[in-house]
Amino acid sequence: MSQDQDNFRDTIGTINEEGKRAWVFPKKPSGKLYEYRKYVSYLLLAFLFAAPFVKINGNQFLMFNVLERRFNIFGFPFWPQDFHLFVISMIIGVIFIALFTVAFGRIFCGWMCPQTIFMEMVFRRIEYWIDGDRGAQIKLERQEWNAEKIRKRVLKWFIFFIISFLIANVFLAYLIGSDRLVQYVYEGPMAHLSTMVSLLIFTAVFYFIFAWFREQVCIIACPYGRMQSVLLDNKSIVVAYDYKRGEAENGRKKWRKDENREALGNGDCIDCFQCVNVCPTGIDIRNGTQLECINCTACIDECDTIMEKVNLPKGLIRYASEDEIVKKEKFKFSPRLKGYTAVLVILTGILIGMLFLRNDLEANILRLPGQLYEHKEGNIISNVYTFKLVNKTSTDVKDIHFSLLSHKGTIKLVREGDFNVPSQQLSEGTLFIEINAAGLESDKDKLKIGVYSKDKLIETTTTVFLAPRSYK
Numbered sequence: 001m002s003q004d005q006d007n008f009r010d011t012i013g014t015i016n017e018e019g020k021r022a023w024v025f026p027k028k029p030s031g032k033l034y035e036y037r038k039y040v041s042y043l044l045l046a047f048l049f050a051a052p053f054v055k056i057n058g059n060q061f062l063m064f065n066v067l068e069r070r071f072n073i074f075g076f077p078f079w080p081q082d083f084h085l086f087v088i089s090m091i092i093g094v095i096f097i098a099l100f101t102v103a104f105g106r107i108f109c110g111w112m113c114p115q116t117i118f119m120e121m122v123f124r125r126i127e128y129w130i131d132g133d134r135g136a137q138i139k140l141e142r143q144e145w146n147a148e149k150i151r152k153r154v155l156k157w158f159i160f161f162i163i164s165f166l167i168a169n170v171f172l173a174y175l176i177g178s179d180r181l182v183q184y185v186y187e188g189p190m191a192h193l194s195t196m197v198s199l200l201i202f203t204a205v206f207y208f209i210f211a212w213f214r215e216q217v218c219i220i221a222c223p224y225g226r227m228q229s230v231l232l233d234n235k236s237i238v239v240a241y242d243y244k245r246g247e248a249e250n251g252r253k254k255w256r257k258d259e260n261r262e263a264l265g266n267g268d269c270i271d272c273f274q275c276v277n278v279c280p281t282g283i284d285i286r287n288g289t290q291l292e293c294i295n296c297t298a299c300i301d302e303c304d305t306i307m308e309k310v311n312l313p314k315g316l317i318r319y320a321s322e323d324e325i326v327k328k329e330k331f332k333f334s335p336r337l338k339g340y341t342a343v344l345v346i347l348t349g350i351l352i353g354m355l356f357l358r359n360d361l362e363a364n365i366l367r368l369p370g371q372l373y374e375h376k377e378g379n380i381i382s383n384v385y386t387f388k389l390v391n392k393t394s395t396d397v398k399d400i401h402f403s404l405l406s407h408k409g410t411i412k413l414v415r416e417g418d419f420n421v422p423s424q425q426l427s428e429g430t431l432f433i434e435i436n437a438a439g440l441e442s443d444k445d446k447l448k449i450g451v452y453s454k455d456k457l458i459e460t461t462t463t464v465f466l467a468p469r470s471y472k
Contacts, residue, residue: 014219014282023141024215024282026124027134027274031301040111041121048114052173052181058394058423064174070424076355077392077424081362088351092344097224099340101231103331105238105289109224110296115209115217118167120280120296123160123210130156134277160211161203168202215281218294225291232289234322235334239295241275241286241317242325243267255310268312275299275317285317361397361421362390363451363461368430373466381467382434389428389451391421399454402431406448407465409435433465443469 016022054061056075063072071078071086078085100108109116130152131137143149172195173181189196209217218225232238246252246269253261255270269286276284278299281292285299303317323329365387374382391397399418402411413419414430421427433447444464451459 014215022282024280025134025137025141026280026282026298027278027302028128029120029278029296029298029301031305033297033301037111037297038121041117044112044114044117045121049170052170052178060177060179062174063177065176067175077394079362079390079392081364081390082358082392085351085354085358088347088354092347092351095340095344095347097227098231099337099344101224101227102233102236102340103337104295105232105236106224106228106293106295109218109222109294110239113294115222116294116296119210119214122163124280126159126163127156130159157211161207164206164210165199165203167206168199171202171206172199215292219281219292225294228289228291233336234326235329235332237319237321237324237331238289239285239293239297239300239317240289240320240322240325241269242315242320243286243288244325246286246316268307268316270306270310272306274302274306278302358392359459360391360393361451361453361459362392363449363459364388365402365431365449365461365463367464367466373468375468376434379437380434381437381440381465382432383465385431385433385463387429387431388426389421390426391423394423396423397421397453397458399452400427401452403450403452404433404435404447405450405460407435407445408439409433411449435465435467437467440465440467443467 014022014024051062052060059075059077060072061075063070065071069080073089097108127137131140140149140152169181176195184192184195213221246267248262248265248267250265251267252269252271253264253266255272261268275286276282278301279285280296280298281294283290283292285293297319300317300319304314307314307316321329321331324331365385368384368386371384374384376382387402389397389400398420400421401418402413404411410433412432412434414432419427419429435445444466447463447465449461449463450457451461
């Protein structure tokens with residue numbers, strides 16, 4: 001490709017020569033892959049809207065309550081004490097994305113990304129229904145503000161707002177919990193005015209993204225496209241234009257009936273620009289892999305349709321690697337992919353093991369800050385502590401009491417008798433630990449304490465016990 005032909009990399013397709021926004025009016029896609037994408041999209045949309053309202057053992061299936069630091073992932077409750085599990089999960093997610101991108105490029109963006117699914121399968125389909133296909137949309141954009149244009153614009157914007165409001169409600173269900181959201185709905189917006197304001201802000205953000213910002217999210221805001229330049233190689237499978245076949249010796253040429261293109265040295269690309277017209281990010285896939293390409297496969301379907309009409313083989317644009325186009329090499333599981341896979345398997349195994357070893361009740365017992373030991377009668381040394389118990393289950397943990405496991409001594413609670421820890425709640429309190437000085441080995445002994453529910457040991461924890469140096 002010559003330098004003159006390579007100037008497309010100097011700008012992005014959604015900015016015109018004057019530096020202003022060039023609005024993209026993509027042609028309505030159709031074809032086999034588009035139908036598959038619709039099935040995947042509607043399945044993921046159903047999951048997205050249902051997940052906050054599905055419960056497993058009383059726990060919301062997915063919840064990310066950042067304000068109260070409570071998280072439910074696939075029905076398992078997580079607390080700030082489980083932050084190490086969250087970190088490992090994030091590392092696994094990053095490695096999985098890297099592995100997936102090395103192998104299949106930006107396929108996640110085109111098939112599973114919420115931004116693409118909502119934009120292409122919800123908002124654009126509504127736009128096609130109201131404004132018409134590409135040509136009708138361009139015509140409507142250019143015409144004066146008459147009754148028809150006002151009616152279509154108001155109807156579209158109103159529907160966009162309603163859907164944005166619905167998405168904001170679902171988003172809120174993930175943040176505060178579906179039960180609380182339903183309660184707020186029944187009690188009315190005036191009873192929870194601050195929540196309603198937050199909801200309207202979320203609605204405005206979603207409306208702005210899907211009604212105006214649109215493909216700019218993928219091109220400008222999302223860092224994933226830029227990751228491709230680091231992760232992709234000649235073996236990665238992406239949506240690719242077979243330039244060897246499409247260009248041949250003398251390049252592209254418009255279609256002419258009964259013309260022998262092979263004898264003339266022209267490639268199979270008939271320069272119809274349908275792959276460009278159908279692209280939701282406004283790029284020309286024939287220029288090669290670009291960060292704007294979200295691998296949505298719309299150009300594949302459109303090109304196959306054109307090839308079928310002119311009696312040429314399909315697959316001029318297809319899922320392929322650079323090596324497959326140039327060297328005719330099929331996809332192989334490279335050492336790089338094997339390395340990513342090995343790390344992913346190891347970390348996943350560690351995470352699963354830690355999940356199974358995770359206790360249902362988390363106990364922390366710490367000495368009260370600023371307090372030293374107290375010397376009592378009978379050579380007894382006393383330390384005061386605060387305790388925190390986190391119940392990670394959906395059932396109450398009843399009849400809690402503490403017992404020293406490493407030393408002979410007594411534990412006295414400020415509250416009297418055993419107590420309960422409610423489901424998914426935190427219980428705090430103060431206790432005293434008293435040990436005879438003769439049973440201490442140093443001025444800082446490490447104590448092991450058992451937490452019991454009735455007579456069952458459910459958790460162990462450690463703390464430090466201070467004593468005078470003379471009792472070493």
